[in-house]
Amino acid sequence: MGFKKMKKAYNASAKIMEKRMEKERPEDFQILKKVSKSSIVIVKGTYDKVELVLDLINIPYLLIDSNQFNQIELNPNQILIINCPGNGMEESLTKIKDFVKQGGFLFTTDWALSTILEQIFPDFLKYNQRPTQDDCVAVEIVDKNNKFLEGIFKADEKPIWWLESSSYPIQILDPKKVQILVKSEEMKQKYGQDPIVITFNYGDGGTVLHMTSHYYLQRSELRTNRHMKSAADYAMEEMAFSKEEVMEIEKELNGVSLGEAESAYSTTQFLGNVIIEQQKKVNKRLTKKKSVENKESK
Structure with missing residues (x-):
């Protein structure tokens, strides 16, 4: 399955996510719609492009090259996304660490495990030096109560996750601090x-999130009869869409299998959840700050 096929699956997943959130999580959906461009900073990657998923769900962001990073100011209310491979940021590591320590949210993918996280947090995790093949593996949620994972999987099935050739497996060095959200x-x-x-917390309310392989999945794998069903079946049987709701997004669903839609939807909804939860944290932080300022002014 090529890039074009998964692009169609992502288009379908974006529509499924939008309709589902409007119906089941309207308040969260409004938070997502109000995200400003300055809230998310993305460092371009050679191999991964998280920004493509954000484009599909209409989330604005600031996209920069790695050599521009030290020229911009960060604040702890932002989300910083560093696409794989995370090269050319050796002189920015202290700035990234300070950003997280002060309460910022850092999201990295694949090789950034070695180029960014292992350099900043050497006692937390590292690359195990056993790169993957171009492969697909079944994955499962570890912490079903984690808000980042809300609404991702309806059935007790294991979606298929694409591993880019030479993806970096994560070796956890401090299991008391580092939490596994999804495993295989x-x-x-x-x-x-x-x-x-x-994921793990660091400093004054900072959060780090990392995933193996690339966020924008370029292929999936259909292993079971369930995977070979249609995206329309996925929407109706596992997302509780009515026939009328499916008809409204029929154009996007046509030609997409259940397995493809599930793989794309899991990453799309996950990213949406991450942004929503960070926005909620920021709102609480700002409300608390304002309350303190009001008390001090009296």
Whole structure:
């Protein structure tokens, strides 16, 4: 399955996410719609392009080259996304660490495990030196109560996650601090480690989120009869859409399998959840700050 096929799956997943959130999580959906361009800073990557997913769900962002990073000012209310590979940022590591320490949200993918996270947080995690093949593995949620994962999987199935050739498996060094959100037993059997998505807190309310492989999945794999069903089946059977609701997005769903839609939807909804939860944290932070200022002014 090529890039064009998954692009169609992402278009379908964006429509599914939009309609589902409007119906089931209207307040969260409004938070997502109000995100400003300055809230998200993305460092361009050679191999990953998280910004493509944001484009599909109409979330604005500031896109910069790595050599522009030290020229911009960050504030702890922002989300900083560093696409794989994260090269050319050796002189920016202290700035990134300070950003997280002061309460910022750092989101990295694949090789940034080695180029960014391992350099800044050497006692937390590292690359296990066993790169993957161009492969697909079944994944499962570890913490179903985590807000980042809300609404991602309806069925007790294991979606298929694409591993780019030479993706970097995550070895956790401090399991008390680093939390696994999504894992894969298949990944562990093949490449020695099972974490797919991890997170940890740092400093004064800062958060780090990292995932193996690329966020914008360029292919999936249809392993079961369920995967070979249609995206329309996925919307009706597992997302509780009515026939009328499916008809409204029929154009986007046509030609997309359930397996493709599920893989694309899981990443799209996950990113939406991350942005929503960070915006909620920022709103609480600003409300608290304003309350303190009001008390001090009296």
